[in-house]
Amino acid sequence: MIRVLLVAVPVVLALVGPLFVSDDVPRGAPFMPNSALGTDFVGRDVWQQVLLGGQTVVLVALLATVFSYAVGVPWGVVAAMSRVVDDILMRPLDLLLAVPSLLVLILAAAIAGPGLPVLIGVVTLVNFPDVARISRGAALEIAARPALEAMRLQGESWWRTSVVYTGRSMLRTLAADAGVRLTGALYLVASASFLGVGVPPDAADWAVMVDRNRVGLFLQPWAVVVPALLIVALSVGLNLTFDRALRKEAV
Amino acid sequence: MTVVHVEDLRAVAGERVLVDGVSFALAAGRVLALVGASGSGKTTTGLALLGEHAPGVTVTGRVSVSGRVGFVPQQPAGALNPVRRIGGVFREIAAVLDGDPESLIATALRRARVPAELLRRFPHELSGGQQQRVVLAQALVGDPAVVVADEPTTGQDPITRAEIVDELASVAAQGVAVVLLTHDLDVVRALADEVVVLRDGRVAEAGPVALLDAPRSPYTRALVAAQPRVTVPFDGAEKPPLVQVNGLTARHRKTVVLRDVDLSLGAGECLAVVGRSGSGKTTLARCLSGLHARYDGSIRLAGEVLPRSLRRRSRTQLAAVQYVFQDPRSSFDPNRTVLAQVARTAVRLSDGGEEEALAGLAAVGLDEATVRRRPPGLSGGELQRAALVRALLARPDVLVCDEITSGLDTLTQASLLDLLADLPCAVVLVSHDLAVVARLADRVAVLHRGDLVEHGPASAVLGSPTHPVTIGLLGRAMEQEKRT
Amino acid sequence: ATPAAPQASAPKAGGRLRAAFAGGGAKEVLDPHLANLFVEAARAKAMFDKLADLGADVSAQPRLAEKWEPDATLTKWRITLRDTKFHNGQPVRAEDVLASYARILDPNRAFRAKSSLSLVDLANSRAVDARTVEFALKRPFIEFPNALAAFGAYIVPAGAEDFSEPVGSGPFSFVSFEPGKSVVLKKNPDYWEGAPHLDELEFVIANEESARANALLGGQVQYAHDLTPTTARSHTDGRIAIHRSPNSAVQAFAMKLDRPPFDNRDLREAMFLLADRQQLVESVLAGSGQVANDLFGKGYQYYADDIPQRTRDLDKAKFLIRKAGAEGLTVRLDTSTAAAGMVEAATVFADQAKGSGLTIEVVTGNKDSYWSDTLKNGSLSSFRSGAMPIETHIAQRLLSDSGTNVTKWARPEFDELYRKAVSTVDVGERTSLYREMQRSLHAEGGYLMWGFADWIVGAAPNVGGISTAPANTLDWARFDKVWLG
Amino acid sequence: MTRYALRRLAIGLVQVLAVVTAVFLLVQALPGDAAVALAGDNPDPRRIEEIRAAMGLDQPALDRFGAWLSGLARGDLGVSLVSGRPVVEFLADGLGPTLILAVVSLVLLVPLSVLLGVVAALREGGVVDRVLTTVTVGLHSIPEFALAVVLIAVFGVQLGWLPPTAVGADLLAQPQVLVLPLVVLLARPVCSVSRLVRAGMIDALASDHVRHARRLGIGEQRVRFAHALPNAVAPAVQQLARTTDWLLGGVIVVEAVFVIPGLGTILVDAVAGRDLPVVQGLAVVFAVTTVLVNLVADLVGFRLAPRSAVVA
Ligand SMILES: Nc1ncnc2c1ncn2[C@@H]1O[C@H](COP(=O)(O)OP(=O)(O)OP(=O)(O)O)[C@@H](O)[C@H]1O
Ligand SMILES: Nc1ncnc2c1ncn2[C@@H]1O[C@H](COP(=O)(O)OP(=O)(O)OP(=O)(O)O)[C@@H](O)[C@H]1O
Numbered sequence A: 001m002i003r004v005l006l007v008a009v010p011v012v013l014a015l016v017g018p019l020f021v022s023d024d025v026p027r028g029a030p031f032m033p034n035s036a037l038g039t040d041f042v043g044r045d046v047w048q049q050v051l052l053g054g055q056t057v058v059l060v061a062l063l064a065t066v067f068s069y070a071v072g073v074p075w076g077v078v079a080a081m082s083r084v085v086d087d088i089l090m091r092p093l094d095l096l097l098a099v100p101s102l103l104v105l106i107l108a109a110a111i112a113g114p115g116l117p118v119l120i121g122v123v124t125l126v127n128f129p130d131v132a133r134i135s136r137g138a139a140l141e142i143a144a145r146p147a148l149e150a151m152r153l154q155g156e157s158w159w160r161t162s163v164v165y166t167g168r169s170m171l172r173t174l175a176a177d178a179g180v181r182l183t184g185a186l187y188l189v190a191s192a193s194f195l196g197v198g199v200p201p202d203a204a205d206w207a208v209m210v211d212r213n214r215v216g217l218f219l220q221p222w223a224v225v226v227p228a229l230l231i232v233a234l235s236v237g238l239n240l241t242f243d244r245a246l247r248k249e250a251v
Numbered sequence B: 001m002t003v004v005h006v007e008d009l010r011a012v013a014g015e016r017v018l019v020d021g022v023s024f025a026l027a028a029g030r031v032l033a034l035v036g037a038s039g040s041g042k043t044t045t046g047l048a049l050l051g052e053h054a055p056g057v058t059v060t061g062r063v064s065v066s067g068r069v070g071f072v073p074q075q076p077a078g079a080l081n082p083v084r085r086i087g088g089v090f091r092e093i094a095a096v097l098d099g100d101p102e103s104l105i106a107t108a109l110r111r112a113r114v115p116a117e118l119l120r121r122f123p124h125e126l127s128g129g130q131q132q133r134v135v136l137a138q139a140l141v142g143d144p145a146v147v148v149a150d151e152p153t154t155g156q157d158p159i160t161r162a163e164i165v166d167e168l169a170s171v172a173a174q175g176v177a178v179v180l181l182t183h184d185l186d187v188v189r190a191l192a193d194e195v196v197v198l199r200d201g202r203v204a205e206a207g208p209v210a211l212l213d214a215p216r217s218p219y220t221r222a223l224v225a226a227q228p229r230v231t232v233p234f235d236g237a238e239k240p241p242l243v244q245v246n247g248l249t250a251r252h253r254k255t256v257v258l259r260d261v262d263l264s265l266g267a268g269e270c271l272a273v274v275g276r277s278g279s280g281k282t283t284l285a286r287c288l289s290g291l292h293a294r295y296d297g298s299i300r301l302a303g304e305v306l307p308r309s310l311r312r313r314s315r316t317q318l319a320a321v322q323y324v325f326q327d328p329r330s331s332f333d334p335n336r337t338v339l340a341q342v343a344r345t346a347v348r349l350s351d352g353g354e355e356e357a358l359a360g361l362a363a364v365g366l367d368e369a370t371v372r373r374r375p376p377g378l379s380g381g382e383l384q385r386a387a388l389v390r391a392l393l394a395r396p397d398v399l400v401c402d403e404i405t406s407g408l409d410t411l412t413q414a415s416l417l418d419l420l421a422d423l424p425c426a427v428v429l430v431s432h433d434l435a436v437v438a439r440l441a442d443r444v445a446v447l448h449r450g451d452l453v454e455h456g457p458a459s460a461v462l463g464s465p466t467h468p469v470t471i472g473l474l475g476r477a478m479e480q481e482k483r484t
Numbered sequence C: 001a002t003p004a005a006p007q008a009s010a011p012k013a014g015g016r017l018r019a020a021f022a023g024g025g026a027k028e029v030l031d032p033h034l035a036n037l038f039v040e041a042a043r044a045k046a047m048f049d050k051l052a053d054l055g056a057d058v059s060a061q062p063r064l065a066e067k068w069e070p071d072a073t074l075t076k077w078r079i080t081l082r083d084t085k086f087h088n089g090q091p092v093r094a095e096d097v098l099a100s101y102a103r104i105l106d107p108n109r110a111f112r113a114k115s116s117l118s119l120v121d122l123a124n125s126r127a128v129d130a131r132t133v134e135f136a137l138k139r140p141f142i143e144f145p146n147a148l149a150a151f152g153a154y155i156v157p158a159g160a161e162d163f164s165e166p167v168g169s170g171p172f173s174f175v176s177f178e179p180g181k182s183v184v185l186k187k188n189p190d191y192w193e194g195a196p197h198l199d200e201l202e203f204v205i206a207n208e209e210s211a212r213a214n215a216l217l218g219g220q221v222q223y224a225h226d227l228t229p230t231t232a233r234s235h236t237d238g239r240i241a242i243h244r245s246p247n248s249a250v251q252a253f254a255m256k257l258d259r260p261p262f263d264n265r266d267l268r269e270a271m272f273l274l275a276d277r278q279q280l281v282e283s284v285l286a287g288s289g290q291v292a293n294d295l296f297g298k299g300y301q302y303y304a305d306d307i308p309q310r311t312r313d314l315d316k317a318k319f320l321i322r323k324a325g326a327e328g329l330t331v332r333l334d335t336s337t338a339a340a341g342m343v344e345a346a347t348v349f350a351d352q353a354k355g356s357g358l359t360i361e362v363v364t365g366n367k368d369s370y371w372s373d374t375l376k377n378g379s380l381s382s383f384r385s386g387a388m389p390i391e392t393h394i395a396q397r398l399l400s401d402s403g404t405n406v407t408k409w410a411r412p413e414f415d416e417l418y419r420k421a422v423s424t425v426d427v428g429e430r431t432s433l434y435r436e437m438q439r440s441l442h443a444e445g446g447y448l449m450w451g452f453a454d455w456i457v458g459a460a461p462n463v464g465g466i467s468t469a470p471a472n473t474l475d476w477a478r479f480d481k482v483w484l485g
Numbered sequence D: 001m002t003r004y005a006l007r008r009l010a011i012g013l014v015q016v017l018a019v020v021t022a023v024f025l026l027v028q029a030l031p032g033d034a035a036v037a038l039a040g041d042n043p044d045p046r047r048i049e050e051i052r053a054a055m056g057l058d059q060p061a062l063d064r065f066g067a068w069l070s071g072l073a074r075g076d077l078g079v080s081l082v083s084g085r086p087v088v089e090f091l092a093d094g095l096g097p098t099l100i101l102a103v104v105s106l107v108l109l110v111p112l113s114v115l116l117g118v119v120a121a122l123r124e125g126g127v128v129d130r131v132l133t134t135v136t137v138g139l140h141s142i143p144e145f146a147l148a149v150v151l152i153a154v155f156g157v158q159l160g161w162l163p164p165t166a167v168g169a170d171l172l173a174q175p176q177v178l179v180l181p182l183v184v185l186l187a188r189p190v191c192s193v194s195r196l197v198r199a200g201m202i203d204a205l206a207s208d209h210v211r212h213a214r215r216l217g218i219g220e221q222r223v224r225f226a227h228a229l230p231n232a233v234a235p236a237v238q239q240l241a242r243t244t245d246w247l248l249g250g251v252i253v254v255e256a257v258f259v260i261p262g263l264g265t266i267l268v269d270a271v272a273g274r275d276l277p278v279v280q281g282l283a284v285v286f287a288v289t290t291v292l293v294n295l296v297a298d299l300v301g302f303r304l305a306p307r308s309a310v311v312a
């Protein structure tokens, strides 16, 4: 129940929140406690910003995670198929892993300029080598399984062996990874804001709110606490859900 | 002196009764064998002696053991910690016992015939037989009153199997009571003083080992009767070759595991491949069926060279050679129903469908309700039969079977052998069990460390073996034969 | 609601003050001619002197130069030096002044003061005697003292090239330097303006504003440079004292006059009228500043304070937009995080333009190349500038040949007015020329200057003598006048 | 094993070169250059040109890279464009604080995350496990700066128990300034490592060999820590390597908030200032540490999982 609430509250807020925001938001002085959650660092209503700000966080984190898997899983699976392809595909990733992810983040964001697509791209770029490595490991193990060999003996199509069976068998490994990876994506989005890359400094975005409103922590703590709690709730909820799903499957 | 006393042992998992009123007693230095079909409750009873039970199982009844119990689990590989050196674990075991650890360990190693230099190794650096002895030695540290050995010979070649039997015999001779859980009646005959036959958790029959020769209960009689014997078969007529293997040299990475093997097999014949563990039998079978592509030389089917890799085999070629895996469970996808998976062969390779699959499965005694379950819901024997049907639905010219009878009780095994004997296609049978080989094979190939050391008609190879390995393998089998 | 900076007790000698500044990391150097960042400027000021510096009204005040006298053509300036010494005991001589300027003007180097001093004709300048320099200028220039006060125009001993242990004539002398971390200085008891109160002064680097504030709150430093209004508001319990320097920076939007749509005067006026300056000051500067009147340098010498303040007039703006035929037009407002508050101001302004018929679309660009991009591209962009004399502002940004003419304001008659002003000796006449220039800028210029930001400095309550002069002027960050009470 | 290590080092050398080249290209691709960065607000284009010439940035990029590479071959990392100081000095300045932070973090991280992982695994699905999951995952998802801000506000400013920053402090002489930064630094890796330990421990505790070890009469504590744990930490070692990498690569946020001038700060400043030789020097340091750390992790991994050595 708690688990469900932890996930549902932020997700619902993120999805339907923007519908409840009126267009002409009165601007006031920054960090004033004059409404339910007060005003933020440029005098906007914090509650309105909370309603607006979930979409990007949830979207960026989810999309970046999805893209990391969309790129990383086929990458790893293809690499697992042949030794030659393996070297061609995996060596460059070692390289990418050898550059600290924050340097990648700073450089990529500086080159491409701000914007959500860039942020999603960068978070994907930082994450997918790891996903590729994990998938490659899982796929290598699956490829050696008699079940897959049996399917090949049956003359099964590439689609059924490589995609349906391999994909499905990797689910457990990937699910175990996904919770932490989503959390990592949320964190990267937030850190990007701290470093001033990827998002406009006054974007309505929970992660940006946490960063930009922290100067007003003593005046108007809600402007930091509410978005931070929403991010934490989402991460914790997702991880508990994945844990539970894995435990169920293991039984 | 009675060291084990079991009275009215019951084990229940939910509604299901796994063990129902089992009682027996055992004196020091004696060997008691618990025999019975797969799933009859042997392991459950054995574990009860240790005061253990599987999760979800409730055990009632009286179990009293005077002294410690040592346990030799079914798979020694799994019981050894991959990251710990052998010696370290021995010292830990000895540390919790009274007495000088060094001498305790030395005694146990001597009794299990484990050379002391193995102590510095990791488990993966040992052969299967060595692992088995190490586990036995662990059980023997500090003079246990009882040793429970669970399926100690399953999957071992005859030579190794005989060694294990000797070891257990010598342990018993040193005054330790041994409880042997097995379905291998030869081992029972060779070792046991007393036998308890279990059927569906109940004692079907109990008494001295001689009861196997004159069983009273029909179940025991069936078990004993189903056991195949090593007999020298008659020569069949020579047939034109269907499969020809020329100069086959196969590698795993850089190690050569098969060296220059030449073989041939006629249509409808059965070729048995025998040899000690690690001699290259599975590799040969996998080369034939296209699962192992790293080899030199050629494999021809009806005169045509077979592509090395499955990917390059045409549908007819795929259908022509089929393979049945040693471990049926891992060859099924646990997420789809058995029927769905078996039927795929018909769909892909012989334009059939689910009806044919159902018919084929029914023919081996698997009803629809069973096969509509997913693999975890079937027993090992059932899955083995389903795997066989899966291969047969392709209507192959050659069926390659890797060790498909090990781990099955005699009754299940017998029905499978009948099925194989009636197949119209050629069969390549990889097996440790010479009795099975003798029953089915027209030709026999003996592998030793990657070399084909003997190859010819079954009557010739089994009747007058020339290579020492063949003699060794056969000799051990015959020896056991003689004991009965 | 800001507490008045508590004036600490009477001046007291002794003690060590730690001042936290944002820094440039390990790239900082102690060469005063290379000074670029605030911390470098403050350190240079503590160890070196310029001939002149900017006073509270941002006009040049004599420093190392005791006095200056132009000749009638305004092309020969005679400067008398104070009788003082460098930290190594050598006197400050005319030769050192000429050598310092020669170093700055070296054609192969790129010191910041170079362009300000470029009108000095070095070949014809000379040392009259040890304490008198005669500068020859390439053209008449009454504001030459502004050049002497230029950022980075410090006097160093002749021949100085190695600044790992710098020697200057300033109120503090060098003790130690850890790049990116700290600089320790000690008092120069022989300083010509009187010895500093402090015995020792340490500059420490903390790039994060919150870190500077926290270090101050935690007692780890006694002076924190450049705090936000929010921090100032957060700590009103007397644990720290807040010092504000008004008119330290101007915030603006720049429209380009040489291209559509802002080549249309009506549209520019409409923009002027659209801005709700009070709201911008409230929400972007958090109230820590004042409304501006589209003119640079409020409170500075020559500022035209007689021009009435513009206020928002939406109806008139709508009318003008319609008149300019710009109804339904979308204008792109380029901004970036290159300077604090620019993006926020852009968003607020875009909101204010809603319902005017004109749509403002805020585009956040790359911060690293923003200033060079904004010079060439776009038609409307965010702008911010620190304090400098109004003359300098005009010379750098508003003449036809100015290097950083963002608004592309290029008018021969305006250039002529400027030329006239800088060659007019009479102050009253000069002032009226500056006012005329400012009137035309106010009426039809390209800068929509909406606010002046306060500069905020925090200090421990016991620190006295902190001035509230605008940033970059003489009394800003001037630690020889500061004491620990 | 030695041959394996040597081969890896050779590959590592190629990787370092590739990283350096990639970083060079990336920095070239950045908008603006050191001259633009140095010119500051409202720069005069003429001045930018002058600075460019003074820095030698008017030379073709390829020539500059070539010169830098040949310097590298002689063990010379060049001098900073902006300050003219040798790059080696920068790295030496930043390495001290970074090493102190990294070493102390690791010394605390390993036992702490192993302990938490083991405790959670022993109580799998129970209240303790869920609380630990919630707390560690919660900490994992809070951005570092948010955690730092709260800790500083509470313990540094309001309660005044600990110094809120490390400004101007000598890290070794005043270890109390390290307390808050370490708490922030540890929050994330403790989660990722302890969750891996937990997962590994759950698998290991359910394994046949652990069950068998219990049967052999080995004490429960020994079974847990000498039999199950070594199997559980093998996957965590890889994660530890990545953490070490991250710690050595400069922990930008923590360094900024607590004013600890380490490699991360130098990196950010150098990128912002387009000080290419310094960025390149840092890239060399990061790439070399990555190669070494991963090599060490793999060697430790082989020790922990002897079977994999056969495969490698
Ligand atoms: N936890 C459990 N819940 C329900 N049934 C179980 C459980 N554990 C074992 N069983 C069932 O109990 C029966 C007896 O199992 P046991 O392992 O004792 O058989 P066995 O005689 O050792 O068989 P095998 O020869 O295959 O090893 C089997 O049918 C098995 O499926
Ligand atoms: N994947 C592998 N990598 C490396 N060596 C292997 C691999 N698989 C098998 N081998 C080695 O190849 C040799 C032959 O193996 P194979 O599996 O063919 O033996 P087998 O005769 O089937 O033995 P068993 O009776 O134990 O099943 C053995 O020495 C084995 O260790």
Ligand SMILES: [Mg+2]
Pocket: B042, B043, B044, B150
């Ligand atoms: Mg069993």
Ligand SMILES: [Mg+2]
Pocket: B281, B282, B283, B326, B403
């Ligand atoms: Mg085999």
